[in-house]
Amino acid sequence: MAVFAGRIAITSFAAFALLAGSAAGALAQKKYDTGASDTEIKIGNIMPYSGPASAYGVVGKTDAAYFNKINAEGGINGRKITFISYDDSYSPPKTVEQARKLVESDEVLFIFNSLGTPPNSAIHKYMNSKKVPQLFVATGATKWNDPKDFPWTMGWQPSYQSEGRIYAKYILKEKPNAKIAVLYQNDDYGKDYLKGLKDGLGDKAASMIVAEESYETSEPTIDSHIVKLKSTGADIFFDVTTPKFAAQAIKKAGEIEWKALHILNNVSASVGSVLKPAGFENAQGILSAAYIKDASDPQWDNDPGMKEFVEFLTKYYPDGNKLDQSTGVGYSVAQTLVQVLKQCGDNLTRENVMKQAASLKDFRSEMLLPGITINTSPTNFAPISQLQLQVFKGERWVLFGDIISGQVGG
Structure with missing residues (x-):
């Protein structure tokens, strides 16, 4: 009986050790920086919802709607997206103020798809000094493709x-x-x-x-x-x-x-x-x-990707105008980010976000024109380089x- 009890004790201890090891392994696999947890991914954004470039505010609204869709479908790897978007009126000093607020007060994991060359230029050095991703900026300035000097900044659209x-x-x-x-x-x-x-x-x-x-x-x-x-x-x-x-x-x-x-x-x-x-x-x-399909072009009327886009607008962004190119851009860049976050798995560190963003191979949002794909590498921070007249x-x-x-x- 004592022997039997001893065996139970040993077996129980072994099982406990195995469980503990598994739990430790699971914990070891999950890595988070500020702005990420088991349940949340906190993302910052800055848009000109007012001012001379306010027409572009649609991009931020489309991003927000797409993340609402992702959350409604269960999130990314079980985590919901918290999307915090501020207005800078296309004014660089205001952009600096909003970026500091997002990074230092809201404590986002990264800033995504903020719009405009002058606004993003104003926070370029700040974001890199803080080692916080300035990811898929909504501007085609060539300087965003400089992984050697600015490894925390990446563009998205053609330069x-x-x-x-x-x-x-x-x-x-x-x-x-x-x-x-x-x-x-x-x-x-x-x-x-x-x-x-x-x-x-x-x-x-x-x-x-x-x-x-x-x-x-x-x-x-x-x-x-x-x-x-x-x-x-x-x-x-x-x-x-x-x-x-x-x-x-x-x-x-x-x-x-x-x-x-x-x-x-x-x-x-x-x-x-x-x-x-x-x-x-x-x-x-x-x-x-x-580089984006035009919803006013009848050749895309029966296109599966266009149909998905129109269904998305109807359900999650009914005020969105399918004829406004900015909605197609916002939708496509948000899809690209979701792919990056899926690739991150349970390693939601800022370093890994940039690593995965620089590891996209022939990725397609179906709103991209046929033949156009998204490719990045550690030495290429220009995801899209193709256009059609x-x-x-x-x-x-x-x-x-x-x-x-x-x-x-x-």
Whole structure:
């Protein structure tokens, strides 16, 4: 009996040791930094819900709605997302204030998809000094792809320089003797596009670009700039503006009957928030580039990815306009983040978030154009580098040509 009891005791001890070891192993596998736990992933965001770039606020609202969908479906690896989004009015000093609040007071795991080149530039060094991910910033400035000097910052959308180079390739092929007038926002965003165009034109840039006109976001209207650019006799108008000013530029060019080929940067190519307000009659023949499917294009009516997107808007963001390009962008970047967090598993440290963000292989949000995939690596922090040209006809964009890679240096 004593022997039997002894065996029970030994067996019980072995079982206890095994359970304890398993529990210790499970605990060892779970790693958290500030902002993550067994039940929650806390994410920060900064958007211009007011101010001159308020049209982009839709991106933040779409992100929030998508995370509500994820939470309703059980979260990510059992954890719910807490999404804290603040308004900075597209004002860099306000961005700094909101970033500090998110990191030091709200204690988020990372800041995700904050919008604008000047705002993100203002917190670039701060985020890296704090070693807090500044992930999938909503701006195409080339500087976000600098893993060596800024390992905690990563872009998402195609770079502005890449896009500018693609337009230059088109101009050199189709209109090699053109005279180009450029309107650009006087900050890193505008200058990045201008650099891409000039780099793409190469030696011909000096002779082909006949006017460079910059504007400030504090200006109520850019009408006078459009009139001035028309007077140069340019037959191509390269329009590097955010939505409010893009709508003004399209409308004014129509009013004064400036018949130049109008090339509009992708960030303002939204049918719902730019072209429709400007008047479809003024937008005919505008050229741009795309990487997201356009919900106004009937070719996507029976597309499974588009159907999922429309169903998402109906259920989780009924106020969202499917014709506003920003909803498609917000949806796609949120899906990309969910993939990153799934890859993180139970290791929700800031270091692992960046590691997984830099380990995406041919990932697709189904709102991306066919043939466009998301790829990153420890030396490549530019997830999307492909675009397709499009021309505006009637009430929608019509894609043409092949998917083009505009990688800087490529």
